[in-house]
Amino acid sequence: MPQQESRVKKSLLNARVNLIFYFLTLILSFFSRKIFLDTLGADFVGLTGTLQNLLGFLNLAELGIGSAIGYVLYKPLFEHDEGKINEIISVFGYLYRWIGFIILGAGLILACFLPLIFPKTQFEMGLIFFAYFSFLASSLIGYFANYKQTLLGADQKNYVVTAYFQTGNIVKVLIQMASAYYTGSYYLWVIIELTFGIIYSIILNWKINQVYPWLRSEVRLGKQLFKKYPEVMKYTKQLFVHRISTFVQFQTTPFLVYAFVSLQTVAYYGNYTIVTDKVSQLLNNLLSSTGAGVGNLIAEGNKEKIEHVFWELISIRFFITGILLFSLYNLLPPFITLWLGPQYLLANSVLILMLFSFFIGMTRGATDQFLYGYGLFYDTWAPVAESVIFIVVAIIGGHIWGLSGVLLGGIVSSALIIGIWKPYFLFSKGFELSVWHYWRRILYYIILTIFSFFVVDFIVSLFIDSSYSLEGWGNWILYSVVITGSFSLFYFGLLYIGTKEMRTFLNRVLKWKR
Template sequence: MSAKSGRIEKSMLNVLTGLFGQLLSFVMSFVIRTVFIKVLGEVYLGLNGLFTNILSVLNLTELGLGTAIVIELYKTVANEDEEKTNQYLQLYRKAYFFIGVLILLAGLIMMPFLDKFVNDKETIELINYRLVFLMYLFNTVFSYFFFAYREAILMANQQEYKMRIISYVFKFLEMILQIITLFIFKSIYVYLAIPLVLGCVSTIVKGVMIAKWFPYILEKPKGKLSKEEIKTTAKNVYSVALYKISGTVINSTDNIILSSYISIILTGIYSNYVILTSALNTIISKIFSSFTASLGNLNVDAGDDIEKKYSIFKTISFLNFWVYGYVSVCMFVLFDPFISIWVGEEFIMNKPTEIAIVANFLIAGLQEAIGTHRAAYGLFYKGRYRPVFSVVLNIALSILFVKIMPAEYGVVAVLLGTMISNIAVSWWFDGYLVHKYAFNMKPWKYYITYWIRFGFISLLCFAFNYVCSLIQLSGVMAFVVYFVICTLGINLLFIALFFKTDEFKYLYDNGMRLIKHH
């Protein structure tokens, strides 16, 4: 198998397993959440959400160490330098152990003050909430002390799919056992003990299997990383950390601003849309992030062959345009019938708000290919201050617009701030960064193409919405018929318009090759 075909096949396997995993995760989460509420009630659900959020913040301690290490491993794996790969893995192992200790200590220090995070103290005193938190904490830190660091070698070798398959088996087993034990024991302690035990076993199994696939990682490296190599890794960790923190801040500030300046009711109604867009965004992002390792490998293999790298970028960018275009049109047309079926017509937001939600989704989505390349080429340090400017401008503009716009357009105001800050900082700068350092060319063609594609998809949104509005249907029938119209119409239109392009031919040829191969 050639390097190119191997790279394509691994990318597709990573895409398919990642996509399957996200879908499975959403279904499992919905089922578990439903059973959890039915059996244990809202108090435990509230604690579950609170403790999960606290530990998510503590988990920011990792701050991109894994991403920074994998960037270096792309080179050592491509060069088949097992000694250097081992040196980086040992650095990763030691750093992960240290981070695990930090998270454990931080969690233990927080334990006496947990009641400060909860208003209804009388209710939570009825349960041993500190023991519950301790179980969440151990479940979080276990992997840091054992073999989680070894997963970096799979990512660098474009073989995440192997790791995911093992994870899915254990996650499915975990879900089944949690549902059964919830009905039998009605105990949150048993409920939490299952992922704690299975999580430990899963981490150990994956660690053992990775060592079997790559036995050289069990050997102790003869040398150590140089000060310069450690310094470079530290710079990348610092830069990735800024991106991670900014992403967390931007994703969490919208609801805070809405509940602070408008109303908690509007925030609740908007959260239904957030659940849908976040689910779709996560699924699509998983598709494109699956290309990261292959692109990192290509960057090393292709060397100075800029034309080859740029050709792959254009292909992924076209796929990005197609996928986000199709999903955006479906969202715009199907929001009303879906929300009506799911939670009721009274939870449908006004059309300007829905336009703002889809526009925000599309503006960020069309940048996915650039983001994937920025990560694959390790361009975090060169753009390290971009996330800071983006966060500050986003918060400032969102608060400004919320104050000057009517209350019924509160969501529009917040999203307007997010969109303008994205365009003013992230959109142009990331495009410039990738084109200059990855392709050694000006980004003007990318800028122009981006807005042509945005305009084209926007027209399709209104056109398909108008066509579907002519068909007077409601309820489930409306959703099904409109979905079929959008799915067939958008995809057939893309095929008819773009089947002669190099990007379409590349995707088609490689898709056919993979189907025949299997």
């Protein structure tokens, strides 16, 4: 029981720290984005985003070793086996050092192609190379110095990493905002970025040594100890393949937008994704804590209860995602107009495609949690197929339709693999039920969501002109409260009447409060 209580306390502390810093960084990101666009320009913001995404490809060499090590650490942490923990961290340090050298070599090779990647730009190549190598150095710090932070995550003390990293990040951005406003110097902005990466590494390692004074990782012994833990490579191979799809799409999209449209459009697209990504992060912060509970539930083996909890989580995700979709569709364009100006608006068709992709990403969470709970990782062809479909469709679509075509690549690949294959895999191999159980009920949820969307949108339009939200921040906030509140009440009522899972969820919340 004490161990269980400790886990709950740690989970709540992690969630609380995550949410506090989520809202702090959310507010700061909007102010900083505005200042950086006004003082440094959309082209520079697009350039730094593109360079960081290019370097993101090199981080694919990480393979998923961090996740595999985190999984392997769980049992020795539970048993307080300090000797074994030291050995595993030594293996991790050894593997990460080699990955760091690989990324360094690949980074030097990639640098040779920068003049070809940026042939037509207002920036001198000296600035591009300086920014590139500064970002590369910041990335390498994580492999050579910060690898021990995985121990904090596995020990449910990720709040330590979050607190130090996000505090440092907030101070860094504030200083960058001041430097951009008063000097407008591109070089100073990049120097601040690198400096804080080094400072964060020093503080983090000091804190780790304070939390785990017994931790003695011997990287030089890692090669010998690696043979003692073959499961690390087994899990690494599985997790690596499953990381490919998300990684490729996330890192490739801005580059394809630049290739088929412009650096400026990368920045404009980034203005939208900074909002949708923050919203996605909020939902994940709220629901990610259910992952461990799903694992325990599956271990219990009650199939009827397992399936019921699955649909309860689906119901919660649809409810939250439906509210976010309705709000983003109606509020994001006027928000961009008030925040940055009407010149930064993208076509409404682009917004619809982004929200379609957002919907798939947000509603997939329950399926992913149960796939992990059942240990269903061996469909390694699926993420490879998803990546190939994305690249092919995005290249063809980008050539024909520009930004909309690039986004279509992500939608098609996600719909086929995440929307169709993953539920089939879960129901056939995990639940051992016909996938028609899934499709019949998921289509019912989709119909309820679409019906709510159009009914509330029509009713709101009868009483409030959408242009009201463009008349200042006060009007936008009032408009936001009215339409979001109206949709939430109507949609919740429809789900409560129409689905057993929402009624169960409400009863669970009411019992917990009592």
